Amino acid sequence: MSLESVFTADGMWRSASDIARAVTARQTTALDVVEAALARIERQNPALNAFTDITADRARAKARALDGAITKGETVGPLAGVPFAVKNLFDIEGLVTRAGSRINRDNQPAGRDATLVQRMEAAGGVLVGALNMGEYAYDFTGENIHDGASRNPHDITRMTGGSSGGSGGAVGGALVPIALGSDTNGSIRVPASFCGIFGLKPTYGRLSRARTFPFVPSLDHLGPFARCVEDLAGAYDAMQGPDLDDAACVARPVEHVSPLIGKGIDGLRIATAGGYFQTNLTPEAKEAIAAVTKALGATATVELPETDRARAAAFLISTVEGASLHLDRLRCRAADYDPAVRDRLFAGAMVPAASLDRAQKFRRWYRDRVLEVFRNVDVIVAPATPFTAPTLGQATCELDGVERPVRTSIGLQTQPISFIGLPVVVVPVPLAPMPIGVQIITAPWREDIGLRVAWHLQQAGTVAAPRAKGF
Template sequence: MTTKSDSLSAAEIASAVTGRELSALEVIEAALARIERHDPILNAFTDVTADRARAKARAIDTAIAAGNSVGPLAGVPFAAKNLFDVQGLPTRAGSKINRDLAPSSRDATLVERMEAAGAVLVGALNMGEYAYDFTGENLHDGPSRNPHDPTRMTGGSSGGSGGAVGGGLVPIALGSDTNGSIRVPSSFCGIFGLKPTYGRLSRARSFPFVASLDHLGPFARTVSDLALAYDAMQGPDPDDAACTTLPAEPVTPSLARDVGYLRVAIAGGYFQNNVFPEAVEAVARVAKALGATRTVEIPEAARARAAAYVITTTEGASLHLDRLRQRAGDFDPAVRDRLLAGAMIPAPLVDRAQKFRRWYRARVLELFKTVDVILAPATPCVAPKLGQVNFVLDGVEMPVRANIGIHTQPISLIGLPVVAVPVPLEPMPIGVQIIAAPWREDIALRVAHALERIGVVAAPQPRGL
């Protein structure tokens, strides 16, 4: 049975709840019913916080009845990747080991800020173990499944977040992105995702992976909803040493501003290699709609990806050394082996990677003196089949897991803001990265909104449910 709120965006839900056309409790009951009906297929949720959600919804309805303001996300259901602390739940971070942790005593900062804006947490979401994953296939909780074809991957490591939003279970979800873990599920599941500038959104009380690369951000089915969530979560946080920036102006009111004056370029060279025809088609459609004909070369992108691998695996290994020593058998072997390899990388190589990173950042920032936005594929292909080990491109067999993030890693290495936008190709959607200069999430979101208005990008209805 469907209800009125099932097809509404977050903005529409908040308007209906504030206007007393719907109660927050009605909205939450409908979301819980959708989860119960569809999550056995999608396997997006690891925990459903039904009692908490109902209590929060009742409090919102009481506040509205008393004439009090409850925030711009009034009654909107959302869920968070299970590396976010949620009061009363152990922060499992996709692992078997973390289930032995004591329940969290406080929510993550971003969960607190979403609820302060009126949103209602309905659960925690499946993810790749310790966020070291591009597939969405979790050994302990089972794979999250693609809402357009449940035989395919959601992408990872925020696979449950992608599946929950792409499948319409919740209008907004929170995830993390170290090397592409917001942009990859956005691409495979046909939704919008924001990887903000490094340091823009607080990571406090979330389980880390690579401190110098970790970002947190939202997923949504519309750009307006993405901006609403982003605006709700902005602001410095003394609990995250990287999150010291001043609050930016809210993006939501400016989404409709003209973008015709912006200088848009297409990433060439490396970003046009190792891509399937559908990725080429997606970038071409977006470029045509924006009138972009100029191509720019992002210098040494292949080396940037290599540096990202070195930094990721060494920092990740350092974080998990005690667990590797004490409970190696409780890791997913694929994750364990990569972490063990990282522990053996010589220090001089790590130093070289970090020096290159600084050089590379300076060279890429030079590009933004003459362009405002750069377009690139989000993934080289549409979602592969669950369990697929290799794909063949131009006659060459390539490992799936290692190459899904080929176009995202060179961007997150230097913390640039990116909005991943879904191009609704048949039979499966695929994403394009809209890359902006540091702290210019507003520009990337406005470009995404302009593309959405003319129908070039859109979140398709789930076809696998």
């Protein structure tokens, strides 16, 4: 059957809804779509190093089952036949959950899929593999010493960002239309920014983390990457719902956003984040913010209080909680860690308990102050990263005339937001030669507003996922 209803004239994936519509209308088959995705992965992954595992047999079996159900006239989900992949910290039945590490490879294969994998497949999605990531998610660069660095599809000499680097590279390079990742301090938003795609970090507790390998349980979020807002919303809708297997996944009603994204932005109070968020930016980041605020007609500016302290507290909580999960492995197998990850975890293990207590108390204070800001605005616009993707191995960068370390500077704009669990949509501004993202931040549980703003910007042509040359 023809794949014209699945790919655009220039060979890019159409939207997930277009793919599902073509599959359910029998203009093509789910198996043909999956075979096309597997062929793309085989051809392009050697350059990008996005995938660590390819679940070809499973994908073909799922696609055949979908095609059989459609032939019988049965109802299939809104993602019918849509290929997707997940960061390799998600449990996939029959695969070892690597979490980007050497040590985990000695574990037994997972006996059951992660909740979000189950929900994506219940909606008709077809899992095609697991994706490269920073070791134990403690990474902003996408450079894994065990599996090799994931590479940016817009320039393979550059970083994808991390820790969901393979997810960013796979969607940015159009290997798959949708990928899932995790975000603790910026690990969805950074790869989305560097790879020029859309990313959603939902409200803390909105999507289940059951059967995924944790990093910092009080900060960990899961969410999707996509090349258009419609696909981001569709994947998010498919994964919603409470889960007793994740104590943080609260019993809120499912609130489907796909019907709302075209509602427009009239009446929304939109402001740009000032103060801290306007410092340590390259000209590219400033240009991206200017383009987005102009397109939204945003003239107001708001300042979030004590943001520098919020970032410092996020660092402390991350390293202490992360270290507590790794103490046994650090005692027995320290030599099998990436030295940079190991040293940060060792440092966290030595932080006095009183320091963690102070950081958590400040976190509650900071959250209350930021929620007060949202009494007067609906949306806050902020940079996603201070710069476009650095080159692989780059150690330093210049920000505001000061030479700074790249690794710790990447999360300057993201950490103060995930620290208090706010929902964020990252939108890609297609600058040349490299894209860069902008954060659309909303109050807790208002993912719908963030996606409406993102859709408006997409319709205006201000944001888009640019095609990566050669992919």
